[in-house]
Amino acid sequence: MPSAKRKDTPVPTKYVLKQVDESSSPAGAEEDGWYRYVIEGGRSQITGYTRGPRRDVNERLETILAGLNLRATGRSTAHRASQPRAARKAS
Numbered sequence: 001m002p003s004a005k006r007k008d009t010p011v012p013t014k015y016v017l018k019q020v021d022e023s024s025s026p027a028g029a030e031e032d033g034w035y036r037y038v039i040e041g042g043r044s045q046i047t048g049y050t051r052g053p054r055r056d057v058n059e060r061l062e063t064i065l066a067g068l069n070l071r072a073t074g075r076s077t078a079h080r081a082s083q084p085r086a087a088r089k090a091s
Helices: 054-073 078-082 085-090
Strands: 016-023 034-041 044-051
Touching (some): 016 054, 034 054, 044 054
16 A cells, blocks of 8 residues: 655655746846746746857756756755765765
């Protein structure tokens, strides 16, 4: 029989890209080729700017989303990867 989820167990947030639009340069930036993006997840909304060719922007946003979603599940390996191998075996 499947176990019921406990009500006090948080459900991981799934971050999704909601919008990417060409944008004018942010204040203080003189270069062209800027994009404004909106990422949503749960009650959070992240708005940011990045520049470059559209293909590079898309790849960068996929990387950002993957990192956010990995952190939301609690399975981030960034800390473990930065530790020496001996320290990882001890934990």
